[in-house]
Amino acid sequence: MLKRLAHVTLYVHDCEEALRFYTEKLGFEKRMDSRMDDGSRWLTVGLPGQEIEIVLHDPTHWHREEVAQEMLLQVGKNPMxxxxxxxxxxxxxxxxxxxxxxxxxxxxxxxxxxxxxxxxxxxxxxxxxxxxx
CATH class of the missing domain: 3.10.180.10 (2,3-Dihydroxybiphenyl 1,2-Dioxygenase, domain 1)
Incomplete structure (x- = not known):
């Protein structure tokens, strides 16, 4: 059975600027930051004391171009x-x-x-x- 919601993904244009916003303005903490050889990055943030993590996801390094472009069109259009x-x-x-x-x-x-x-x-x-x- 399902246990918990662990991650929620936000598509971003730039991981660094998103990281600055969420940590410096909203008070989140950086949880994971792993850079792969192909340029992709697994970057998560979360609120202190809360388990769920937000994945700050720049799709340009993770997906083939047409899929990445489709994902980038969703930046700024997440549900509230x-x-x-x-x-x-x-x-x-x-x-x-x-x-x-x-x-x-x-x-x-x-x-x-x-x-x-x-x-x-x-x-x-x-x-x-x-x-x-």
Missing amino acids: WVWETDDFGSTYEILRQRGVKFVSEPNEVMYGIEVIFEDLYGNRFLLLQPVFL
Whole structure:
């Protein structure tokens, strides 16, 4: 049976710039960084204390050209992920000071406080401090 979700892949144009964004702006830690002889790279990041890893995947070295081009067209078009916090005000302010682009204003809703932000490629994420109903 399935045990857990271990990795989620984000297609990126440049592993280094993606690594900087996720570690320096969002506070992720680098987990794995293996470079292969053919130029491909297995690069993962994750939040401290959480097992799941995000694979920052530049498809140009991993796949034949037509497949890589198809994957590159998906950069910035991921489904929205929800990141939870237990201190919305502090987290929002830290991300804002680090230059994270917010595409909405903080909003109080029946299930908590939320705001939408984007990564460097335009992928949208929801920052949420939930209230349990």
